[in-house]
Amino acid sequence: MKWDIPITLFERIDFKGPLMRFSFRQLEVFLAAARFQNITRASEYLAMSQSAASSALKELENQFDIQLFDRVGKRLQLNELGRLYRPKAEALLAQAQELEQTLSRHSEVGALKVGATLTIGNYLAVGVMAQYMNTPTRPKVALEVANTHSIANRVRAFELDIGMIEGELQSSELEVIPWRHDRLVPFCAPEHPLARRKQLTDDDLRRATWIMREQGSGTRQSFERGMQGLLPDLNILLELEHTEAIKRAVETNLGIGCLSEVVLADAFKRGSLVPLPLPEHRTFERQFYFILHKQKYRSAGIDRWMELCRAL
Incomplete structure (x- = not known):
């Protein structure tokens, strides 16, 4: 528009009928x-x-x-x-x-509906939310934390603007975008017998009692991929949905666990838990991903959210 007449009065014009009768x-x-x-x-x-x-x-x-x-x-x-x-x-x-x-x-960021799996939602997403909302427009962020399957379904149904997952995903409707690397780390209480070992063997892993994440979680998926060949022989005592519950159970020496290094960093610093050295031929490297519906418009808010996540 070329119009440059100064505004003297901001009033709304009410129109009757479904269409305006002027241009x-x-x-x-x-x-x-x-x-x-x-x-x-x-x-x-x-x-x-x-x-x-x-x-x-x-x-x-x-x-x-x-x-x-x-x-x-x-x-x-x-x-x-x-x-x-x-x-x-x-x-x-x-x-x-x-x-x-x-x-x-296309530059103003607005309210976002974000979905994240447990590790990401509890340990990474909250910090990103604080930065995203600390802008002049004060946009709100609604965060939903669930497992990979649930988050993918919600993004697929356009109920979430963007998802952040830690599990592998194949979907013809979703765009899966690599975000950052992560690593699962086996761990135990400082007084556990395995805490004194310099290197674990596959036999050590078979004999251990495990406290694990539930089936269907991204963490469990990555763990099972890294433990290929040993799964039928593992002694899994508990399967829990919450990482903090797993950490508490391991701290009380009920068994050993395996979680993201993001989750365990503070406990390792305090010494309440200690990492276990894996057999050399086993690795628990994995990737975190953004997921978007392929038909979803990539707004400025989504781009800003992804930018802040990558800056972590």
Whole structure:
């Protein structure tokens, strides 16, 4: 839009019926004619032909059976009706221009609905939320924490804007974008017999009592991939949904566990838990991912969220 008349009154115009009976172009012609009091100069200002400008103004008046100008030769003089509607038209076009500029920038971040698996949701996402919301518009973030399967289903149904998962996923409807590397670490209480071992063997892993995440979690999926060949022989005492419950059970020496290094960092620093050295031929490396619906519009908010996550 080219309109630069200063705004004197912000008022809304209420329209009856499903469609507006005028166009913004007609309003631009009306305001330009009011400013220049001449349709030729108004058309030049709007970079349109004189006949097109004259037709637009005439159509606006005919649609509502009104007259906005007193016509004296080539001069257009606003009448009382034109003076009444001029500030309303100015306000409406100013709001339209503001919206047009906002849509063109694609830069304002808004409220987001984020889904995250347990490790990511409890140990990484909250810090990202604080940064995302600490902007002038104060956008809100709704965070849902669940397992990989649940988060994928919610993204697939457009109930979440973006998901953050720690498990492998194959879906024709979802875009799976690598985010950051992670590593699972076996661990035990400091007084556990295995805590004194410099290197574990597969036999040590078979004889150990395990406290594990539940089936279907990304952590369990990565653990089973790393323990390939040993799974039928493992002694799994407990399967728990919450990482803190697993850590507490291991601290009381009920068994050993295997969780993300993100989850265990503070406990290792305090010495309440200790890492166990895996057999050299076994690895628990894995990847965290963003997931988006392939038909989902990539808004500025989604891009900003991903940017903050990558900066962790």
